[in-house]
Amino acid sequence: MIFTKYLTIMLLVCGGLFTHAFATESLSTAQLFSRGAEFSNVKISPTGEYISAITKHNGKDKLLILNAKTKQIHHAIFFPSNAQVGDYAWVNNDRIVLQKEYLKGWSDVPLYYGELMAVNADGSRATYLFGFNSGEQQTGSHLKKNTPIRATAFILDPLPDDDRYMLVNAIPWNESNSLNYELSQTVYRVNLYKGFRRKVTTSPIGYSRFLTDHDGEVRFVAGEDENNITKVFYRQDREWLNTDQLKLNLDDFYPISFAENKNSIYAAARVKGETLGIYEINLETGEKTQIIKDDKSDPSNYWINQTTKKLYAVEFENGYPSYAFVDPENSHSKLLKLLLASLPGHQVRIVSETRHSEKLIVVAFNDRNPGDYYIFDTKALTLQHLASAKKWLDPARMSEVKPISFTSRDGKIISGYLTLPYGKEATNLPLVVNPHGGPHGIRDEWGFNTQNQMLANQGMAVLQVNFRGSGGFGQNFEQAGFQKWGSEVQYDIIDATHYVIDQGYVDKNRICISGGSFGGYSALQSAILEPDLFKCAIGFAGIYNLELMFNEGDIANSASGTSYLKNVLGQNSEVLRAMSPSENVDKLKANLLLVHGGDDERAPIEQLESLEKALKARNYPYEKLVMDDEGHGFYNDDNRAQYYEKMLLFLKKNLNIKS
Numbered sequence: 001m002i003f004t005k006y007l008t009i010m011l012l013v014c015g016g017l018f019t020h021a022f023a024t025e026s027l028s029t030a031q032l033f034s035r036g037a038e039f040s041n042v043k044i045s046p047t048g049e050y051i052s053a054i055t056k057h058n059g060k061d062k063l064l065i066l067n068a069k070t071k072q073i074h075h076a077i078f079f080p081s082n083a084q085v086g087d088y089a090w091v092n093n094d095r096i097v098l099q100k101e102y103l104k105g106w107s108d109v110p111l112y113y114g115e116l117m118a119v120n121a122d123g124s125r126a127t128y129l130f131g132f133n134s135g136e137q138q139t140g141s142h143l144k145k146n147t148p149i150r151a152t153a154f155i156l157d158p159l160p161d162d163d164r165y166m167l168v169n170a171i172p173w174n175e176s177n178s179l180n181y182e183l184s185q186t187v188y189r190v191n192l193y194k195g196f197r198r199k200v201t202t203s204p205i206g207y208s209r210f211l212t213d214h215d216g217e218v219r220f221v222a223g224e225d226e227n228n229i230t231k232v233f234y235r236q237d238r239e240w241l242n243t244d245q246l247k248l249n250l251d252d253f254y255p256i257s258f259a260e261n262k263n264s265i266y267a268a269a270r271v272k273g274e275t276l277g278i279y280e281i282n283l284e285t286g287e288k289t290q291i292i293k294d295d296k297s298d299p300s301n302y303w304i305n306q307t308t309k310k311l312y313a314v315e316f317e318n319g320y321p322s323y324a325f326v327d328p329e330n331s332h333s334k335l336l337k338l339l340l341a342s343l344p345g346h347q348v349r350i351v352s353e354t355r356h357s358e359k360l361i362v363v364a365f366n367d368r369n370p371g372d373y374y375i376f377d378t379k380a381l382t383l384q385h386l387a388s389a390k391k392w393l394d395p396a397r398m399s400e401v402k403p404i405s406f407t408s409r410d411g412k413i414i415s416g417y418l419t420l421p422y423g424k425e426a427t428n429l430p431l432v433v434n435p436h437g438g439p440h441g442i443r444d445e446w447g448f449n450t451q452n453q454m455l456a457n458q459g460m461a462v463l464q465v466n467f468r469g470s471g472g473f474g475q476n477f478e479q480a481g482f483q484k485w486g487s488e489v490q491y492d493i494i495d496a497t498h499y500v501i502d503q504g505y506v507d508k509n510r511i512c513i514s515g516g517s518f519g520g521y522s523a524l525q526s527a528i529l530e531p532d533l534f535k536c537a538i539g540f541a542g543i544y545n546l547e548l549m550f551n552e553g554d555i556a557n558s559a560s561g562t563s564y565l566k567n568v569l570g571q572n573s574e575v576l577r578a579m580s581p582s583e584n585v586d587k588l589k590a591n592l593l594l595v596h597g598g599d600d601e602r603a604p605i606e607q608l609e610s611l612e613k614a615l616k617a618r619n620y621p622y623e624k625l626v627m628d629d630e631g632h633g634f635y636n637d638d639n640r641a642q643y644y645e646k647m648l649l650f651l652k653k654n655l656n657i658k659s
Contacts, residue, residue, distance in 0.1 A: 032392060038389060040054045045090050047354060051068050052096070061101075061110075083103075085099070092164075097155060097166065098116070114130070114151055115153075127194070130149065146194065151186070163192075169187050181206055184205070184206060205222075219234060248286060250288070255267045267281055275294055278299070294324070314326065317443070319446065331357070332350070332357070345366055349363050367399075367446060367447060370389045370390045372388050404417065404499070414495070418462070419461060419462040428504070431505075433497055433523075433526070434451075435522035441471035454648075482567065489522070493526050509535075513534050513590075525581050531587055542611075544607050593647070595646075596624075598629065600631050623650065625642070
């Protein structure tokens, strides 16, 4: 295989020349690691004539279109004022449909109101396709645009064999002009040049996720009812039928793709709470065959041939990532195996391809490399480097992420990851425990973690734990964490900490814990349960009062959200108070840093205020950082850098690390 590398691209945008090269010598460690990716969402047009990518310029995301042969800029797509480019898709050989996002002064997180715009690769024939603002009179013309609609649109299927239409699923707004996922969604067939639309079908259930077949027909929809029960329907003669009629006797049944013929599908499902398996199912007879299953972990990704819309590989994360191939002789299976062999030590994903798969856009990453983009010629078998996501971070100087597993105090096998600082002996290291958010349906995976690499860069080991309740290890494992947030879940985190101490990796007298969302809750709750183990705790966008979740925040705003809380937390007030950090600050010994976004809807600022009130009542000291314009996590690079600066100072002081 031939390997070549292209030089840094110089870009001409809006009449001004700018380069993505920048001086890193003047940036602090926090600034280097807080920078967002230089390029993202790299794609290739259906004929391979163009390569496109999102990049940031003057604080806003813009879409670059390059000539695939010369790698020279062909066109740049951007919006004026406070709007920017969101997600996008090639819908035919020359045309792109993209989301229009807004940057508002009160929020650093881009806001998407459901507007879809279309434009040709050369910038011609720009059209407002779908959204609340269509139907206006064009300036200097009596021609009317398509009619406005109070809904948020997402591209369902670009219909690659149809040059004039695509399928869009629209999520309706409620009376307050907010998205309401509980309402039935509608699929429209939309003209790519005029925006005229025709209704195809409406889902029989909320939180809808549609699946189209080889011909672009909407055939399946999955969703959740008000009790958070997943239901799946298939479409026959324009009517939605419940898949219960197929009598499959499978739980968590979810269609992934169609198989060789339009009456067979590949679907994920499980039996008796075990890990998810992949089944081939005949829709006419109900006959099912299990073709792939890992006994320890659920699939983490499904990879579908964009030409045939057929599943060809399943990705698992049991320690290190691995692939299982649905059909080892499938052309994409063979190509992926070839790419894995050509880029040793990396996980490889095909993220975009031409209509007949002559050219592929590939991203390769690992625990030390945040990602490199390549273009792969499947005929000539040449692999060319296009761009690095974060070229200012040298993979050779990043830190190893080591899978670990141990047995908890009650006999469960718990897994996780330990990041070990580059260039340091892996013994008696200062440690930061970093529990993940969620907690349910979420898990930690092997790969590049920017924050953890920053901490390791400063000499700290970092521990991540897939405690009971985490997703990805079967339903039984996930449900073992229900109503155990403040007890067994935390014991798994604490047991993991003792495990790495016993293995000699960590200095038991230099340990802190830091997490975001549920991880912020765990940082405080673990420090309450074992106060002598942690020198300090950092709560980022944390939940600190469990009873408050039923009254404040976006989860409690819907019937399904309230049902979820009742299921995973229970309704025993005494137990909820016993598991709430704000009710148990008298047990704390750790030094505290509390960080929050003022615009957080998931863990609203009232959560922080409840903890502050309890701390002040006991005159317990703490440090605080609140960003009024951030939400549930810091989107803005500068805000993230400010947090990282404060985080590093706080950790170094408490872990006795000399700068």
